[in-house]
Amino acid sequence: MKFAFFGTPDLVIPILDELEKNNLLPSVIITGMDREKGRGLEIQSPAPKAWGMQRNIPVLQPEKIDEAFVENFKKNNFDIGVVVAYGKILPQALIDSPAHGMINVHYSLLPKYRGATPVESAVLNADKETGVCIQQMVFALDAGDVIAEEKATIDPDEKAIDLRVRLNEIAKIMLPKAMIEVCGSRTTSKKQDDSLATYCKKIKKENGLLDLSADGLTNYNKFRAYFGHVGTYFFVEKNGKQIRVKITDAKFENGEFKILKVIPEGKKEMAYEDFKRGR
Numbered sequence: 284m285k286f287a288f289f290g291t292p293d294l295v296i297p298i299l300d301e302l303e304k305n306n307l308l309p310s311v312i313i314t315g316m317d318r319e320k321g322r323g324l325e326i327q328s329p330a331p332k333a334w335g336m337q338r339n340i341p342v343l344q345p346e347k348i349d350e351a352f353v354e355n356f357k358k359n360n361f362d363i364g365v366v367v368a369y370g371k372i373l374p375q376a377l378i379d380s381p382a383h384g385m386i387n388v389h390y391s392l393l394p395k396y397r398g399a400t401p402v403e404s405a406v407l408n409a410d411k412e413t414g415v416c417i418q419q420m421v422f423a424l425d426a427g428d429v430i431a432e433e434k435a436t437i438d439p440d441e442k443a444i445d446l447r448v449r450l451n452e453i454a455k456i457m458l459p460k461a462m463i464e465v466c467g468s469r470t471t472s473k474k475q476d477d478s479l480a481t482y483c484k485k486i487k488k489e490n491g492l493l494d495l496s497a498d499g500l501t502n503y504n505k506f507r508a509y510f511g512h513v514g515t516y517f518f519v520e521k522n523g524k525q526i527r528v529k530i531t532d533a534k535f536e537n538g539e540f541k542i543l544k545v546i547p548e549g550k551k552e553m554a555y556e557d558f559k560r561g562r
Contacts, residue, residue, distance in 0.1 A: 305459040406441070
């Protein structure tokens with residue numbers, strides 16, 4: 284099977300490892316650009332780049348998926364394209380160019396939570412169930428036919444960052460089988476009901492701001508959803524200035540959102556009770 288793999292974040296590495304175990308090595312890896320990260324603004328490459336280079340697999344990092352890229356891509360005559368959290372919109376000409384099209388791993392039960400943040404959205408909305416879908420890609424946001432699906436329950440205290448890892452373990456087992464079935468024309472696909480579609484947007488830093496007087500469960504679900512991402516925080520006034528206080532540990536107990544640990548702006552992590560006494 285000759286296939287192209289599109290993916291950028293660290294979470295795709297377990298998936299690439301599983302494909303390799305199944306003797307499915309991509310002919311090319313297309314990933315994001317090298318970026319400045321951290322306080323030192325050091326240039327860092329996406330994890331799939333190193334993975335591919337270690338195996339002498341060509342790695343491409345296009346800034347844009349333009350017409351020239353599509354034309355060069357077509358020349359490879361791929362059997363299939365595989366997309367896992369790539370982060371760029373793919374044009375129809377690219378989607379259609381492999382013999383069996385392109386398939387995408389999505390971390391929700393489509394058509395629910397189409398878009399960029401399905402795992403965070405499921406936690407934020409206190410869903411009890413989610414899952415993984417593999418869909419046949421079309422030029423519309425997560426709207427393709429579903430060719431494989433597996434459900435998973437959500438623990439009421441599970442953070443989105445942990446749920447994503449667990450869903451990724453499910454996805455990596457599903458993907459090789461789906462690829463083989465699609466290329467063998469043995470899949471049974473299910474059309475999505477567009478009337479049931481819901482959408483989720485990218486998370487911004489300001490989404491993590493909490494009103495500590497708000498409903499406790501709402502705040503706890505925000506803490507679970509945004510932990511390890513933008514995080515959650517609140518402001519306190521000190522010497523006439525607004526100081527940001529980041530929440531690093533919390534729980535929901537007896538109907539209340541209880542903060543356990545915080546990092547006040549410019550200070551180290553401390554127990555929330557110590558922070559309150561210090562004020």
